[in-house]
Structure formats: C-alpha cells, structure tokens
Amino acid sequence: MRAVILAGGSGTRLWPLSRQAFPKQFLPLLGQRSLFQQTVERVRPLVGDEVCVVATRDVAHLVDRQLRDLGIDPRGRVILEPVGRNTAPAVGVAALAAPADTVLLVLPSDHAVRDEDAFRSALERAAGAAAAGNLVTFGITPSRPETGYGYIQAGEPLPGFDGFRRVARFVEKPDLATARRYLDEGGYYWNSGMFAFRAGTILEELARHAPEVWAGVEALRNAVEAGGDLPANGYARIPKISIDYAVMERSERGVVLPVDPGWSDLGSFAALLGVLGRDEAGNAVRVDGLPLLEDSRGNLVWAGDKVVALVGMTDTVVVDTADALLVCPKDRSQDVRRVAEALARQGREEAVHHRTVHRPWGTFTTLEEADGHKVKRITVCPGQRLSLQLHHHRAEQWVVVRGTARVTRGDEVLDLTVGQTVHIPKGEKHRLENRGEGPVEIIEVQTGDYLGEDDIVRLQDDYGRTL
Numbered sequence: 001m002r003a004v005i006l007a008g009g010s011g012t013r014l015w016p017l018s019r020q021a022f023p024k025q026f027l028p029l030l031g032q033r034s035l036f037q038q039t040v041e042r043v044r045p046l047v048g049d050e051v052c053v054v055a056t057r058d059v060a061h062l063v064d065r066q067l068r069d070l071g072i073d074p075r076g077r078v079i080l081e082p083v084g085r086n087t088a089p090a091v092g093v094a095a096l097a098a099p100a101d102t103v104l105l106v107l108p109s110d111h112a113v114r115d116e117d118a119f120r121s122a123l124e125r126a127a128g129a130a131a132a133g134n135l136v137t138f139g140i141t142p143s144r145p146e147t148g149y150g151y152i153q154a155g156e157p158l159p160g161f162d163g164f165r166r167v168a169r170f171v172e173k174p175d176l177a178t179a180r181r182y183l184d185e186g187g188y189y190w191n192s193g194m195f196a197f198r199a200g201t202i203l204e205e206l207a208r209h210a211p212e213v214w215a216g217v218e219a220l221r222n223a224v225e226a227g228g229d230l231p232a233n234g235y236a237r238i239p240k241i242s243i244d245y246a247v248m249e250r251s252e253r254g255v256v257l258p259v260d261p262g263w264s265d266l267g268s269f270a271a272l273l274g275v276l277g278r279d280e281a282g283n284a285v286r287v288d289g290l291p292l293l294e295d296s297r298g299n300l301v302w303a304g305d306k307v308v309a310l311v312g313m314t315d316t317v318v319v320d321t322a323d324a325l326l327v328c329p330k331d332r333s334q335d336v337r338r339v340a341e342a343l344a345r346q347g348r349e350e351a352v353h354h355r356t357v358h359r360p361w362g363t364f365t366t367l368e369e370a371d372g373h374k375v376k377r378i379t380v381c382p383g384q385r386l387s388l389q390l391h392h393h394r395a396e397q398w399v400v401v402r403g404t405a406r407v408t409r410g411d412e413v414l415d416l417t418v419g420q421t422v423h424i425p426k427g428e429k430h431r432l433e434n435r436g437e438g439p440v441e442i443i444e445v446q447t448g449d450y451l452g453e454d455d456i457v458r459l460q461d462d463y464g465r466t467l
Contacts, residue, residue, distance in 0.1 A: 001046060001047050001050065001102070001103045001104075001105060001127055002047060002050040002051070002052055002098055002102050002103070002104055002105070003040070003043045003046075003047045003050065003051050003052070003104075003105045003107060004052045004053075004054065004091065004094040004104050004105065004106045004107070005036070005039055005040060005051060005052070005053045005054070005107055005108075005109050006054055006087060006090055006091075006106065006107065006108050006109060007025055007036055007053050007054065007055035007059065007063060007109040008054065008055055008056055008081065008084050008087075008090065009023055009024075009025065009084075009108075009110065010023050010340075011023040011024030011025065011110065012336070012337040012340035012341065013267055013268045013269075013333070013334060013336050013337045013340075014029075014266070014268070014269065014272070014336070015324075015326070015336055015337070015339060015340035015343075015351075016319060016321045016323070016324035016325075016326055016350065017029070017302065017319060017321065019350075019351065019352055019353055019354055020058075020344070020351060020352045020353075021058065021059075021352050021353050021357070021358070022059075022062070022353070022354060022358060023059070023110075024110050024266065025039075025108075025109040025110035026059065026062045026066060029266065029272065030112055030275065030276070034066055035109060035110045035111070035112070035266070036062075036063075036066055036109040036110070037066050037069065037070055038112075039107055039108075039109045039110075039111065040067070040070060040072070041070065042113060042116050042119065042120070043105060043107065043120070043123065045120060046105075046120055046123055046124065046127075047105070049072050049073075049077075051067075051072065051077055052077055052078075052079065052094050052097060052098070053067070053074075053077060053078045053079070053109075054078075054079045054081065054090040054091075054093065054094050055078065055079075055080060055081065056080065056081045056082075056083065056084050057080045057081070057082060060078070060080050060360075061358065061359065061360035062358060063078055064078070064360075076227060079093055079094060079097060079224070079230070080229065080230065081093075081230065081235060082229075082230055082231070082232035082235045082236065083232070083235065083236050084240075085235065085236070085238050085239075085240045085241075086240045086241050086242045087193075087242045087243045087244075088206070088210060088213050088239075088241045088242055088243045088245075088246035088247070089213060089216065089217060089235070089238045089239075089240075089241075091104075091106055091195075091202060091243045092202075092203065092206055092213060092214065092216075092217035092238075093217055093220060093224050093230065094106075094199075095199040095200075095202050095203050096199075096203070096217060096218075096220070096221055096224040096225070097224050097225070098199040099199065100198065100199050100200030100203075101131075101198055101199070101200060102198065102199045103127045103130045103131055103196060103197070103198055103199075104130075104195075104196065104197060104198070104199055104202070105123055105126070105127070105194075105195075105196050106194060106195040106196070106197075106243075107194050108193050108194065108265070110265070110266060111192075111193075111194075111263060111264065111265050111266060112262075112263070112264045112265075112266050112275050113261050113262060113263055114261065114262025114263075114275070115261040115262045116261070118259070118260070118261040118262075119259070119261040119263075122138065122257060122259045122261065123196065125161075125163070125257065126138065126196035126257055127196055128161070129158070129161045129164055129196070129255060129257070130196040130197045130198055130201075131198065132160075132161075133198065133201055133253065134158070134161075134164075134197070134253055134254075134255045135195065135197045135201065135202065135205065135247070135248060135251055135253045135254045135255065136164070136195060136196040136197060136255055136256075136257055137152060137167065137191070137192070137194070137195050137248060137254060137255070137256050137257075138192045138194040138195070138196075138256070138257055138259050139152045139154065139189025139190065139191070139192065139256040139257065139258045139259070140189055140190035140191075140192050140258075140259060140260065140263050141189060141190075141258055141259065141260040142182070142183055142188065142189065142190055144183070145176060145179035145180040145182070145183050146179060146190065147173055147174060147175060147176055147179050148173060148267060148268070148271075148334060149173060149190040149191060149265070150170060150171060150172055150173055150190075150191040150244075151170070151171040151174065151179075151182055151188045151189065151190060151191060152167060152169075152170055152171070152188070152189045152190075152191050152256050153167075153168040153169045153170075153171060153187060153188050154166075154167070154168060154187050154188070154189065154256050154258065155167060155168035158255050161255075163257060163258070164255045164256070164257050165255065165256055165258075166254070166255055166256075167248070167254035167255060167256050169249075170191065170244060170248065170249045171188070189256060189258050190263075191244070192259075192263060192265070193244075193265070195243065195248070201253070202243075202247065203217075205247045205251050205253065206246065206247060208251075209246065209247050209250040209251060210239070210241065210246035210247060210250075212238075212239050213238055213239055213241060213246055216234070216235075216237055216238030216239070217238065219234055220234055220235065267334075268333040268334050268336070269300055269317040269319070269328075269330070269333040269336065270317075270330050270331065270333045270334075271333075272284075272300065273298075273300040273317075273330065276300070279293075281293070281296065281297045281298070282297050282298040282299075283296060283297065283298065283299045283300075283301065284299070284300045284301070285301045286301070286302045286303075287301060287302070287303045287304075287306075287308050288303070288304050288305040288306075289303065289304065289305045289306040289307055289308065290306075290307045290308070291303075291307075291308050291309075292307065292308070292309040292310070293309075293310045293313075294309070294310070294311045294312070295311065295312050296310040296311065296312065296313040296314065296316075297314050297315075298314055298315040298316075298330065299313055299314070299315065299316045299317070299318065299330075300316075300317045300318070300319075300330070301318045302318070302319045302320065303318070303319070303320035304320065304321070304322065306320075308320065315329060315330040315331065316328070316329060316330060317329070317330055317333055321354065321355070322354065322355035322356075323350055323354065323355045324350050326339070360384070361380055361381060361384035361385060361386055362378070362379045362380040362381045362384060362434075362439070363378075363379045364376050364377065364378045364379070364444075365377045367443075369451070372447060372448070372449070373445065373446060373447050373451070374445075374446040374451045375443065375444070375445050375446075376443070376444045376446070377401075377441060377442075377443055377444075378432070378441065378442050378443075378444055379439050379440070379441050380405070380432060380433070380434040380439065380440045380441075380442075381434065381439060382434055382436060382437050382438060382439065383434065383435070384433075384434055385406075385431060385432065385433035385434065386431055386432045386433075387431070387456075387458045387459070387460055387461050388408065388429055388430070388431045388458070388459045388460035389429065389430065389431070389456050389457060389458045389459060390427055390428060390429045390430065390456075390457050390459070391426060391427070391448070391455050391456060391457070392426065392427060392455060392457070393426065393448045393449055393450035393451070393455045394426060394446045394447060394448030394449075394450065394451055394455060395423070395424060395425050395426045395446070395447055395448060396423075396424040396430075396444055396445065396446050396447075397421060397422075397423050397424070397444070397445045397447075398416075398421060398422050398423075398424065398432070398442045398443070398444055399419075399420075399421045399442060399443045399445075400416045400417060400418050400419065400420050400421075400440070400441075400442050401418060401441050401442060401443055402418060402438075402439060402440060402441035403418075403434065403436050403438055403439055403440035403441065404416065404417050404434075404435075404436050404440065405432060405433070405434065405440045405442060406432075406433040406434070406435055407422050407430065407431070407432060407433075408429070408430055408431040408433070409422060409424060409428060409429075409430050410428055410429060410430075426448065429459055431460075
C-alpha cells in the first residue's frame with residue numbers, strides 16, 4: 001500500500017488563519033502538528049514511509065520541512081504540480097509513479113479524524129476491496145442534515161466484501177429539505193473525498209471515462225518516472241477536473257464503504273468549532289493572551305498574545321491575527337471565502353501571506369513599515385542561506401540577535417555574532433547564511449525611496465547557482 005496525500009488547495013474559508021502561501025493543511029489547528037503532518041502520521045502505521053505527496057510548487061518548501069520534521073526524507077516522495085489542476089490529474093500522476101498493482105490510499109491533507117483506530121481499520125478493509133479491482137470511496141455516516149457536503153447514495157451490497165455497497169449515484173450538495181430527506185431515508189452518506197484503488201485500475205478508468213485527462217497524464221510518464229519536474233505547459237493543458245467527476249461518478253467499479261470515524265473536512269470555522277475542545281458554555285477558545293468571555297455562548301475565539309473580551313456574544317466567530325481581524329456569525333462562516341477572494345482581486349498581500357512569510361531558507365516578519373523605512377526580523381534555518389542579491393532602491397542595516405551569521409558583502413565574508421552589525425549599501429551584492437546548528441536571527445532595517453519585495457536582483461539562487 002501507498003498513501004497519496006493531496007496537499008493542494010488554498011483553504012480560503014479559513015482566512016485569515018489560512019493564506020494562499022500558507023494554506024490550512026500546513027497549520028497546527030488541532031495540536032502541535034499541522035493537519036498535513038497529522039494526515040501522514042495517521043496512515044503511517046499502515047504504509048510506513050510509503051508516502052507520495054502531490055502539491056503545488058508554491059508550497060514545496062512547506063512540504064519538505066514538515067516531512068523532515070516527521071523524520072521522513074522527502075526525496076522521491078513529492079510530486080510538484082506546476083499549477084493546480086484539481087484532483088484527477090493529481091491522482092493520475094501519483095498513479096503513474098507507483099507499480100500498477102499497488103493499492104493507493106488517496107487522502108486529502110486537511111481533514112480531521114477523531115477515531116484513528118477505526119479509520120485505519122476502514123483503510124485496511126478498503127485496501128482488500130481495492131486489490132480486487134474496485135474503486136473504493138469512503139462514505140461518512142451523516143449525523144445531521146448537512147448542506148455543505150456532497151452525498152453518495154449506496155446501492156446493492158458488494159458480493160464477497162461485508163459492509164461494502166455499490167455506488168448508486170453521487171449527489172451534489174443538497175438544500176436543507178433534501179438533506180433532511182436523505183437523513184430520514186438512510187442509505188445516503190457524506191462524500192469524504194477519500195479513496196482506495198490500485199494504481200493500474202485508476203489509470204484504466206481515467207482512460208475509459210476521462211480520455212483527455214488520461215492522455216495529458218500519460219504524456220508526463222517519462223518526467224514522473226524520472227522524478228523530475230513536471231513540464232508546466234504540458235500539465236497546464238490537462239483538463240481541470242476532480243477525480244469524482246472524471247471517474248467515480250461514471251465508473252461501474254465504484255463502491256462505498258460507510259464509516260463513522262469522527263471525520264470533518266474542516267471546511268469552515270463552524271466545522272472547526274465542532275472539533276475543538278469547548279468550555280461549559282460551548283466556547284472554543286484559542287488565545288495566547290487573556291480571554292474574557294462574559295455571558296457568551298457557542299463562540300469560536302482565536303487570537304494571539306493579547307486580551308480578548310466578548311460580552312453577550314452568541315454563535316460568533318472571532319479570529320484575530322497580526323494583520324487581520326475576522327468577525328462573523330457562525331452560520332455565515334462558509335461565506336468567509338468571499339473576503340479572501342475580494343482581497344485577492346484587490347491584490348492585497350493579506351490574501352497571500354501572513355505577517356510572517358515562510359521561505360525555503362526560513363522566515364521573515366515585517367515588524368514596522370512607513371515612508372522611507374521598513375523593519376524586519378529574519379530567521380535563517382541551520383544550513384540554509386539566502387540568494388546572492390542586490391537592491392537598486394534601498395540600503396540595509398543588519399543586527400544579529402541570535403546565532404552566528406555569515407555575511408557576504410561585496411568581496412568580503414564576515415562572521416557576525418550577537419550584537420554585531422553590518423551595513424549593506426544600495427547596489428552592493430550581499431548574502432546571509434547560517435552555517436551553525438541553531439537558527440540565526442537578524443533585525444533588518446531598510447531605508448530608501450522604494451521598499452517593495454520586487455526590488456531584488458538575484459545573482460545566484462539559494463543553492464549558489466548563477467542566475
């Protein structure tokens with residue numbers, strides 16, 4: 001067996017926690033580990049390190065770092081999409097990367113599962129049915145008339161596999177009256193977006209039911225088998241379609257396994273509230289500072305290191321980050337995506353990045369910005385370095401506040417320790433490196449007539465290659 005972890009998606013309904021450059025699957029929403037890491041750990045007892053992650057290039061450094069934090073070498077285990085094309089192409093290239101008879105457990109990276117033992121038991125059962133040539137989807141036993149999920153109607157029992165039923169049909173997200181009818185009638189299950197099938201089987205069904213997707217994927221076989229980058233033009237030409245629409249809704253080999261492992265897709269703040277621990281008034285509070293809730297019930301409150309006070313509030317979402325504040329009724333949390341989309345249309349940085357921006361080499365946080373100056377805290381991970389670069393419009397002053405920083409300035413190479421400073425004149429080539437075993441932190445003060453991130457001329461990349 002091999003786990004295929006789908007790590008795409010932007011998580012716009014969880015803005016401002018989730019951003020385009022740091023989507024929800026990489027956030028530690030339910031503990032110390034991120035949702036992505038929890039997904040990998042959840043399936044690891046079954047597959048070991050047989051993990052294939054499919055993600056876009058924009059989050060490659062997050063995948064790499066978070067796999068390494070789990071003790072998994074990402075080399076040979078990550079397929080990077082040049083652009084997102086939904087789940088059918090992603091599943092297709094993952095299937096190409098596996099022997100044809102390998103059972104693939106296809107799992108989104110941003111779900112929550114409360115009963116992990118029951119979940120793994122279901123995966124094992126599904127692997128047996130998948131090995132026999134079936135396309136298995138996991139149907140979640142509904143606990144309420146939910147309008148935010150698609151449904152699967154179960155048909156006749158699958159001979160030889162207890163508990164499995166053939167898929168009668170997939171149903172789009174229903175209105176409330178229809179969802180209630182599904183619950184009353186029984187035999188309808190939430191579509192979890194999780195699957196099990198052999199690699200060869202899903203490629204056969206792609207060829208049969210979605211030939212344009214199959215042809216586009218098949219054209220990438222050499223690149224996939226070589227482990228190189230997927231060609232951007234070739235991948236972008238593949239139709240953008242989900243594996244549900246491309247295959248599962250059309251194939252006669254689809255079967256559903258009803259399960260109830262305490263699952264949630266965490267698709268909104270209301271869903272997140274449903275899985276977080278709550279106080280006696282039903283409030284879920286994640287505040288680093290001091291929360292004060294007076295006469296308030298059923299709220300989600302998420303904030304940093306500050307006093308957060310609610311008075312007389314009911315069923316409200318309050319999410320405060322360093323650069324954004326969201327307040328909305330719990331029953332309107334699905335509409336949060338409209339805010340993220342509006343910010344993106346306006347070209348606002350808050351749609352893409354947090355105040356702390358993650359890079360392959362570490363992070364930088366903008367502490368202050370005004371006309372003519374900007375102050376940042378830059379953290380460089382052990383063994384990492386920034387590109388060799390220069391700026392046309394700004395000078396920089398660096399103060400080392402942690403570790404030993406190796407600084408290239410023109411033809412000089414300086415090793416600076418805590419408290420030491422260096423001035424980088426406008427137009428001077430420079431680089432920051434960390435050759436130590438712990439992180440390096442500097443405070444950077446920029447001065448100049450233009451301080452945009454695009455005022456960077458890179459002479460060499462992070463790996464020392466001339467550009």
